Amino acid sequence: MQSRAIGRAPSYEELLGTTHEYEVVIVGAGPAGMCAALYTGRSMLRTVVLERGMPGGELLNTEKLDDWIGEQSILGWELAKKFEDHARLFGAEFVTANVTTVRRLDDGTFETVTDTGETYRSPAIIVTAGGTPIKLGIPGEQEYAGKGVSYCAICDGAFFRQQTIAVVGGGDAAVEEADFLTRYAAKVYVVHRRDTFRASKILQERLFANPKIEVVWNSVAEEVLGDEQGLMKGLVIRNVETDVTSTLDATGCFVFIGFRPNTGIIDGHFAHDPMGYVVTDAMMQTSIPGLFAAGDLRSQLTRQVTTAVGDATTAAIAVEKYLKARAEGGHAVDPVGSGGYAV
Numbered sequence: 001m002q003s004r005a006i007g008r009a010p011s012y013e014e015l016l017g018t019t020h021e022y023e024v025v026i027v028g029a030g031p032a033g034m035c036a037a038l039y040t041g042r043s044m045l046r047t048v049v050l051e052r053g054m055p056g057g058e059l060l061n062t063e064k065l066d067d068w069i070g071e072q073s074i075l076g077w078e079l080a081k082k083f084e085d086h087a088r089l090f091g092a093e094f095v096t097a098n099v100t101t102v103r104r105l106d107d108g109t110f111e112t113v114t115d116t117g118e119t120y121r122s123p124a125i126i127v128t129a130g131g132t133p134i135k136l137g138i139p140g141e142q143e144y145a146g147k148g149v150s151y152c153a154i155c156d157g158a159f160f161r162q163q164t165i166a167v168v169g170g171g172d173a174a175v176e177e178a179d180f181l182t183r184y185a186a187k188v189y190v191v192h193r194r195d196t197f198r199a200s201k202i203l204q205e206r207l208f209a210n211p212k213i214e215v216v217w218n219s220v221a222e223e224v225l226g227d228e229q230g231l232m233k234g235l236v237i238r239n240v241e242t243d244v245t246s247t248l249d250a251t252g253c254f255v256f257i258g259f260r261p262n263t264g265i266i267d268g269h270f271a272h273d274p275m276g277y278v279v280t281d282a283m284m285q286t287s288i289p290g291l292f293a294a295g296d297l298r299s300q301l302t303r304q305v306t307t308a309v310g311d312a313t314t315a316a317i318a319v320e321k322y323l324k325a326r327a328e329g330g331h332a333v334d335p336v337g338s339g340g341y342a343v
């Protein structure tokens, strides 16, 4: 679809015929993006979802889910496909594109640019670009991701009942999740590169009081080992003081060494929390009017598929109201009530 806005001179991109106009652009096709597309589609808003890879987001890094309500167990890729098919049913278009910049123009519309120079214009945008867990970058980590290596205790902990696993990291996430993982695992090693944790004292106290946890200080993970079935069977670690290498007989390795929200595409200042996550109001609108955010890049208590689709539902319905208010010239804000909107 290529078209040109009426009432202004065409830009260079438009002259080249690479500008596409939609009522809503959604950046990212994880659970949040696909759910937002379903709802904007149902509202008959012309919607495009821009995704650099396959639709699915973090679902494609998750082997199996047992916390998606209504499905006792479902494969990550299978749920991703269901989400995509459902969103397409209501008319959303999916385009493979790597978004480099999202910019609000002086007229209040948005310009979304991809790395191939395509430009998408829209009066509202929902950014659901997610976040990326920081990886260890060691041999075997990628190979055994979903087959022992995980970045989410709530998602994958239950697959390690009565097993021995390792947690890497020494911050709040590692220390808290190690404690959580002992609900399932028989033993949890916490591998930390220094001799003190940076995690808060209360979390440390809980960890030290847990008989199932053994801390391996001054050590770094060096390699994930696998068995003939392609599953993880051990973690090679090295003591940084003695340089001695050893292997933990662990069938799981949970990596918690930080998480980066994918907010780099947003041009200009936006309100964010101290960790860089996007702050929104109750309607999922960011501090940039017309720019909505949902899913893992949003500042919030927890990051689950269920919370991502909840955010996305709110964002999509808020976008519909925002566009209506914009078309009517703007009216009063009613952030928690019947949904009035100022623009």
Ligand code: NAP
Residues within 6 Å of the ligand: 136, 168, 169, 170, 171, 172, 173, 174, 176, 193, 194, 197, 198, 220, 256, 257, 258, 259, 275
């Ligand atoms: P974090 O606080 O940045 O901690 C990252 C940990 O990973 C640190 O212990 C760090 O070691 C270690 N690390 C970093 N790179 C590493 C590498 N390449 N190899 C091995 N270890 C590495 O990250 P986080 O724990 O994910 O927490 C992020 C934020 O969320 C924090 O502000 C935290 O307070 C918050 N949070 C809070 C809670 C809670 O309050 N319940 C729970 C989870 C997260 P060093 O210590 O040596 O640098």
